[in-house]
Amino acid sequence: MLGEQLASHRGCISAVGLRRELERKHNIVDARPLVVELQFFDPESSRERGIPVPSFKFRYLLRSIYSEERHIQEQKKQEDATAEEAEDASRAASAAPFEER
Numbered sequence: 001m002l003g004e005q006l007a008s009h010r011g012c013i014s015a016v017g018l019r020r021e022l023e024r025k026h027n028i029v030d031a032r033p034l035v036v037e038l039q040f041f042d043p044e045s046s047r048e049r050g051i052p053v054p055s056f057k058f059r060y061l062l063r064s065i066y067s068e069e070r071h072i073q074e075q076k077k078q079e080d081a082t083a084e085e086a087e088d089a090s091r092a093a094s095a096a097p098f099e100e101r
Contacts, residue, residue, distance in 0.1 A: 001026070002038070002065065003056045011070030015039075015063050038065060 005013045005021060013021075015035050022031035039060045043053045059071035066074060 002058065003054060006056070006058060006065070006067045006070075011067035012064050012074075015060075015065065018065060
């Protein structure tokens with residue numbers, strides 16, 4: 001089900017959107033714990049416990065679940081934005097007049 005949702009949403013679905021989908025279309029009364037567990041899903045430990053591992057990889061970032069490919073794109077965007085903010089802060093600090101006390 002998660003794989004289908006990721007495919008139909010271009011590799012990204014919000015945790016809230018997934019929870020609503022599970023509750024409405026799959027009759028899960030409270031899907032929040034399930035969605036929270038996906039944040040910490042580890043395929044290796046799941047395999048060891050006998051839980052089937054999905055045929056696709058996914059990652060949790062901020063408040064959304066991403067396909068492996070889309071996760072890489074989003075992470076790069078965030079890193080670029082952080083680097084740009086750091087450069088802006090550095091420029092602002094170097095342009096500010098130095099005050100002696």
